[in-house]
Amino acid sequence: MSMIAAFYGGKSILITGATGFLGKVLMEKLFRTSPDLKVIYILVRPKAGQTLQQRVFQILNSKLFEKVKEVCPNVHEKIRAIYADLSQNDFAISKEDMQELLSCTNIIFHCAATVRFDDTLRHAVQLNVTATRQLLLMASQMPKLEAFIHISTAYSNCNLKHIDEVIYPCPVEPKKIIDSLEWLDDAIIEEIAPKLIRDWPNIYTYTKALGEMVVQQESRNLNIAIIRPSIVGATWQEPFPGWVDNINGPNGLIIAAGKGFLRALKATPKAVADLIPVDTVVNLMLAVGWYTAVHRPKSMLVYHCTSGNLNPCNWHKMGVQVLATFEKIPLERAFRRPYANFTSNNFTSQYWNAVSHRAPAIIYDCYLRLTGRKPRMTKVMNQILRTASMLEYFINRSWEWSTYNTEMLMSELSPEDQRVSIAPT
């Protein structure tokens, strides 16, 4: 019997970001492997014209949850969606709901965040820093809380080359930033943002670093752990291989390559491609939740969830794999035959962008116009190239993440849990 699965039995678990990529896979695994858990509280906001209930219904009726319905037929009764907006004071949670959360929660998984690289500093701080502080404050008022698991990113310190499982201080105190955002107006905030983020490549990674500092500073006597996944990809094995529902990280570019839109990329072929499947991240989250609650480590531990030091891959190998897959299983109605050309040279990259991306798009749009249709390819191409340029920083560098804590945790697991966490099928 898995000790980890047994641990979550009878527990009341609070998940933020449960409607997101990672949150959905976490909920699925919890319901599937610990169907006797008491309740999962999820903090949800209405979105895109859907009520909370409609959003939950859609998730539970998706393909991802098919196995859950077999092992946990009353899953609808075990999920409690609570109206919340993490960018508001007290998350805009009603008094009654707040009371229930405070008195019942045993474990918190804090996944919610804004992951956009180009978000405004104000919004990113609200979500990734202030909301984390607010949640910690709530956690400190939960008498039954056993563990608080905060999800960060392996790139929160990507201004360093070698990253240990420790919290690195940011040059400006998070509290000072939170306070100043209260009285500065938006125009000034955007003007000072580049000065604040210094050598971080974007607002996302910078605010995730601030979020970690807040966790350290506000940890009080809570049992907290931080998990830092690298680039989270589709499921490896659970509940079935290849599940993904967004175009973040590499996904959008892989689709663009498969469709034949993107044929060249400014990337360093030998740079490490540190991808990690989402089900592996979830397995670590559950193991960390168990370990933190049961073993109560004296200090707060940080766990890296990365692949580069155990099973290294580089962008060249990744490209070869992706192209081989598209050869076998081509995407429908592709624009051109997929092809990959990686170059780290600026001039060559601009040449390929002009010749292989912009020119064909313009020609195709002329053809659409001549045949009485609405041109669209230039817009699509600009979108893809904008995304590619935003990701460039990450595909032209390599990082080393130490994984002592993650390895220590693996050695603490029972043989059954090691099997379930590492190679479940």
Ligand SMILES: CCCCCCCCCCCCCCCCCCCCCCCC(=O)SCCNC(=O)CCNC(=O)[C@H](O)C(C)(C)COP(=O)(O)OP(=O)(O)OC[C@H]1O[C@@H](n2cnc3c(N)ncnc32)[C@H](O)[C@@H]1OP(=O)(O)O
């Ligand atoms: C030679 C070619 C290739 C050869 C083939 C071989 C391929 C081999 C692999 C190569 C891939 C290499 C890529 C590597 C990428 C590495 C990424 C590393 C990132 C590390 C960071 C740290 C990891 C993290 O912590 S994760 C969180 C990461 N966050 C993200 O990934 C978000 C990044 N995205 C953004 O910030 C924005 O999308 C941005 C700024 C890139 C673009 O913004 P913009 O405003 O221009 O567009 P959007 O409004 O965002 O979207 C346009 C369009 O798409 C729809 N859309 C957006 N997001 C989603 C989604 N999640 N799901 C579904 N649809 C989405 C959106 O609705 C828009 O549609 P419209 O119809 O236009 O409305």
Ligand SMILES: NC(=O)C1=CN([C@@H]2O[C@H](COP(=O)(O)OP(=O)(O)OC[C@H]3O[C@@H](n4cnc5c(N)ncnc54)[C@H](OP(=O)(O)O)[C@@H]3O)[C@@H](O)[C@H]2O)C=CC1
């Ligand atoms: N994906 C990746 O490659 C990686 C992700 N991470 C980290 O993992 C965590 C989860 O990421 P991922 O699942 O990919 O991100 P998603 O963007 O898929 O999910 C973000 C979640 O946060 C919620 N959220 C955002 N704003 C609010 C708000 N104002 N009020 C309530 N909920 C809100 C979203 O809700 P809604 O559905 O309503 O928008 C959604 O559930 C993040 O902390 C991220 O930094 C770390 C490394 C890599």
